[in-house]
Amino acid sequence: MYEGAVQNLIDELGRLPGVGPKSAQRLAFHLLAAETADVKRLVSALTEVKERVRFCAVCGNVSEENECRVCRDPKRDSAVICVVEESKDVVAIERMREFRGRYHVLGGAISPIEGVGPDDLRIKELMTRLSNDEVTELILATDPNLEGEATATYLARLVKPLGLKVTRLASGLPVGGDLEYADEVTLGRAFEGRRSLEF
Amino acid sequence: MYVSHLQLADYRSYPQVHLELEPGISTFVGANGQGKTNLVEAIGYVASLGSHRVANDAPLVRKGAERAIIRAAVVKGDRQAVIELEINPGKANRARLNRAPATRPREVLGVLRTVLFAPEDLSLVKGDPGERRRFLDDLLVARSPRFAGVRSDYERVLKQRNALLKSASAGLAKRRDADLSTLDVWDEHLAEAGAELIAGRLALVAELQPLVAKSYAELTSVGGPPVLQYRCSAVPDDAAHVPTGSPQLVDVLHSALRESREQELQRGISLVGPHRDDLRLYLDDLPAKGYASQGEAWSYALSLRLAGFELLRADGDDPVLILDDVFAELDAGRRRRLAGHVRHAEQVLVSAAVAADVPDELQGTRFRVHEGGVERE
Numbered sequence: 083m084y085e086g087a088v089q090n091l092i093d094e095l096g097r098l099p100g101v102g103p104k105s106a107q108r109l110a111f112h113l114l115a116a117e118t119a120d121v122k123r124l125v126s127a128l129t130e131v132k133e134r135v136r137f138c139a140v141c142g143n144v145s146e147e148n149e150c151r152v153c154r155d156p157k158r159d160s161a162v163i164c165v166v167e168e169s170k171d172v173v174a175i176e177r178m179r180e181f182r183g184r185y186h187v188l189g190g191a192i193s194p195i196e197g198v199g200p201d202d203l204r205i206k207e208l209m210t211r212l213s214n215d216e217v218t219e220l221i222l223a224t225d226p227n228l229e230g231e232a233t234a235t236y237l238a239r240l241v242k243p244l245g246l247k248v249t250r251l252a253s254g255l256p257v258g259g260d261l262e263y264a265d266e267v268t269l270g271r272a273f274e275g276r277r278s279l280e281f
Numbered sequence: 282m283y284v285s286h287l288q289l290a291d292y293r294s295y296p297q298v299h300l301e302l303e304p305g306i307s308t309f310v311g312a313n314g315q316g317k318t319n320l321v322e323a324i325g326y327v328a329s330l331g332s333h334r335v336a337n338d339a340p341l342v343r344k345g346a347e348r349a350i351i352r353a354a355v356v357k358g359d360r361q362a363v364i365e366l367e368i369n370p371g372k373a374n375r376a377r378l379n380r381a382p383a384t385r386p387r388e389v390l391g392v393l394r395t396v397l398f399a400p401e402d403l404s405l406v407k408g409d410p411g412e413r414r415r416f417l418d419d420l421l422v423a424r425s426p427r428f429a430g431v432r433s434d435y436e437r438v439l440k441q442r443n444a445l446l447k448s449a450s451a452g453l454a455k456r457r458d459a460d461l462s463t464l465d466v467w468d469e470h471l472a473e474a475g476a477e478l479i480a481g482r483l484a485l486v487a488e489l490q491p492l493v494a495k496s497y498a499e500l501t502s503v504g505g506p507p508v509l510q511y512r513c514s515a516v517p518d519d520a521a522h523v524p525t526g527s528p529q530l531v532d533v534l535h536s537a538l539r540e541s542r543e544q545e546l547q548r549g550i551s552l553v554g555p556h557r558d559d560l561r562l563y564l565d566d567l568p569a570k571g572y573a574s575q576g577e578a579w580s581y582a583l584s585l586r587l588a589g590f591e592l593l594r595a596d597g598d599d600p601v602l603i604l605d606d607v608f609a610e611l612d613a614g615r616r617r618r619l620a621g622h623v624r625h626a627e628q629v630l631v632s633a634a635v636a637a638d639v640p641d642e643l644q645g646t647r648f649r650v651h652e653g654g655v656e657r658e
Contacts, residue, residue, distance in 0.1 A: 192463055194445035200463055228437045228470070236466045265388075267430035 088114070140211070142187035142204045144169045152176075152185055159183045163211065164221040165237065167191050167230065171223065183221070186211065191229040192236060200236060208237075212244055219247040226253045282394065282599055283628035284324055285361070286354040291346035292368075293319040294653050304356075306624065306645025309632045315650045317632040321397070321603045324630065327353045327364050328395040328601075329419065330374075330386055339370040355393045364389050391426060394600035396590040398607045402582040406569050410559035417482045417560060420589045424596060428481055435474040435555065442467040442551050450549035468538045471554055476530035478555045479513060483525045486511045486560065492588035500618050501580045504573075507564055514557035579610055587622060599627040608638040616640045 083089055088110060096106035113121055137143065138150035145151070152158055152172070162183030166172055172185050188203040211217065222237055224230035238248050254272035255264055264272070283304040289295045294316040309317045318334070322341075325333055332341060342349040349368040354361055365377040366386065376386040383389055404412045421428045445464060490509050497507045515530075515537035516523050524530055537553040538545075545552050562569040562581060569581055593600045602623050608616050608631075620640040623629055633639045636647070647658040 192466070194441050194448060194463075194467075197448070228434060228441070232441070232463070232466050232470055235469055236463055239465065266426040270427045270430065 138187075141185045142169075142189060142207065143172050143185060157182075160216050161218045162221065163208075163217055163219075164223050165208065166223045167225055167233075171225075175223065183219075188224070188233070191224055191233040193229045203233075205237070205240070209240070212241060212246065217246065219249065222248065222250045226251070282355055282357040282601060284353055284393065284601060284630075285356050286352070287320065287324060288350075288352040289320075289323055290350040291343040292323055292349040292351060293341060293343060295319060296343060296653070298653075298655055300648070300655055302628070302630075303646060304628050306629045306631065306643050307648060308636070308639055308643065308645055309630070309648045309650050309655070310636045310639075311634070311650030313634055316653055316655075317634075317650045318399075318605055320650070320655070321605050321630055321632055323351045324353065324393075324601065325395050325397045325603060327351055327355075327366060327389075328393045330366075330390060333397055333399055333401060333605075337370070338368050338374070341368055342370055353393065362392050364392055387429065390429070391423075394423060394593060394598045395603055396586060396593065396600045397603040397605060398583065398586050399603075399605040400607065400610060402586060402607075403578060403610075405582045405585055406562060406573060406578040410557075413560040413562075414555070414558065416585065416589075417485055418478075420592070421481050421485055423593060424485075425481075428478070431474060431477050431481070435471075435478050438467060438470045438474055439551055439554065439556055442471055443549075446545055446551065447549040450546050464542075468535065471551070472531045472534040472538065475515075475534050475554045476527045479515075479530050479534075479558065480525060480527040482555065482558070482560075483511055483523075488592060489585070489588045492591045493584045496584035496587040496591075496622070497580055499622060500583060500615055501576070504564055504577050504580075507562065507569070507581055507584060508566075510561045510563065512559045512561050514555075515553045576612065576615070580615065583607075583615075583619060590623075590626075594626075602626040602629045604629065604631045604643075606632055606634070608633055608640070609635070617642075 084092065091110045091113065092103070092106045095101055095109050096103055098106075101109070113124075134146050135144055136146075138145040138153055139148050140153040141150060143150040143152065145153075147154070159182045162181075163186050164175065164181060164183055165186045165188060166175070167188050167190055169187055172187060175181050175185075186204070186208050188205065188208075190198050190203055192198060192200060192203070212220070220237070220241060222234040224233045234250055238250075241248060252275055253268075254275050255261065255268065261269075284302050287298075287300045287302065289298045298320075300320070309320055311317050322332055322334060326341070332338075335341070347369075350365065351368070352363065352365045354363045363377075363379050365380075366389070367375040369375070374386050376383040376389045378389050378392065405416055418428070418432055422432065442464075445467060449461060449464070486509050493509060494506050497505055511523075512518075513523055513533070515534050524533060534554065541552045551557075564573050564577060564581065569578060573581060590600060590602065604619075604623070607619075611619065616638070617640050620643045624642055629643065629645070631639055631643055631645075636644075649656045649658055
């Protein structure tokens with residue numbers, strides 16, 4: 083144990099995800115040795131993020147204003163909504179620069195073990211958005227794991243009466259990779275989802 | 282295939298040990314508690330990433346040590362592969378294949394295949410259904426690795442669904458409605474993964490049946506014939522026909538889930554699915570569990586293992602056969618017949634407390650195990 087302030091800092095850093103006690107200690111001593119100006123910058127970045135950033139009123143993505151950049155953009159196609167679990171997923175899809183529709187961030191996936199049910203996700207908000215006739219396609223881009231699949235199934239059932247086109251991202255082999263390195267589960271999925279080549 | 286080198290560090294009773302092995306038969310002889318089983322257990326661990334004696338890894342690490350290391354060289358045809366496993370209880374285990382680190386230990390599965398006979402096998406016949414389900418699933422995964430994914434998917438669905446049922450049965454009225462709305466979703470995933478698992482098991486049982494009958498008849502001249510019957514918890518006992526295809530099984534599971542929903546909600550656990558199924562073993566039309574004598578039960582258990590060995594062999598792998606302390610349990614006739622059956626495997630590893638228990642045709646190269654040391658005679 084260190085004295086007061088140092089130990090406090092180590093404890094706080096240790097609460098962060100992916101930071102164990104050893105890393106927390108290293109980070110703490112790095113900060114102790116750093117220039118005061120550098121630490122001030124970090125402090126203001128931390129306070130700023132809590133003060134300025136909130137969640138988009140429409141889609142739930144992180145945003146500095148009432149609505150996020152995508153929701154404000156009039157050029158985006160309002161007929162297509164892509165449903166993702168986290169804001170991180172929006173960034174990943176945006177990097178592709180192909181998708182021109184809008185997003186809906188659920189804030190997680192259904193997982194009874196962790197006590198997360200549909201009421202804990204932004205599903206009601208999604209249903210409100212779908213209730214106007216503008217939307218024609220819903221893309222379910224939740225994670226390709228069990229909880230993500232269950233959430234996708236739940237949503238697909240829920241919106242079925244609305245008569246929308248509902249799609250799910252394909253799963254299978256990574257592009258540019260080698261077939262030989264794929265694990266059996268991924269390869270099995272890829273076989274299930276194979277399609278015929280037509281000319 | 283055969284294991285040519287085995288090196289252990291801080292594994293069970295061994296601070297350090299290094300063995301050179303050859304194809305053919307090797308016998309480890311030593312008094313009880315000297316570490317014979319630890320050697321063959323380590324080889325089994327390399328093949329299955331689990332011990333046949335304990336469910337968790339902590340007892341595998343020598344007292345006072347932080348981690349255990351198993352290194353095994355496996356020769357298959359003219360190629361050699363070196364597997365290194367680092368067992369860290371409470372943390373992730375690490376694996377290296379030919380010195381290159383594997384992203385997940387699971388990647389080394391299939392490099393070495395073993396079929397292990399141990400005194401614990403008697404519970405295949407006399408024990409709970411869980412023992413027989415594990416026997417089927419382990420064999421299924423060994424033969425087609427895809428089932429490792431199916432099995433873990435199913436276990437995960439089951440966990441989630443049980444958590445949901447528990448909270449729905451204990452929960453407040455408002456919460457209960459929300460829970461029920463997602464139960465359908467978990468039913469769907471349970472039916473899908475469950476049907477695939479059941480279909481795999483059914484196909485496997487059909488393949489095992491003639492091989493078990495054959496092995497049983499070779500091991501003993503009395504009793505029989507042994508008949509295997511897969512009991513689906515989703516199908517009523519008196520049903521005339523059980524579908525074997527995965528799509529039909531999805532429907533079967535769905536209707537069974539619908540019927541048992543009230544009861545499941547009351548009790549807060551999943552009551553239908555492959556986790557409640559059983560492989561029933563009959564001998565002379567009577568359930569072996571209650572009726573078989575000790576000798577018959579042993580012959581049955583050995584026949585199941587031998588049938589598994591035959592299947593793996595037919596797939597093109599010649600698994601390493603491990604006979605851990607089984608001869609003490611058998612009479613002279615069964616010992617001789619078992620020996621005759623297995624001695625043609627590419628490698629057979631035998632452990633015994635008394636050398637005289639091992640039939641002559643299985644003596645092979647003899648190692649003496651004494652107080653944590655292993656010496657070749």
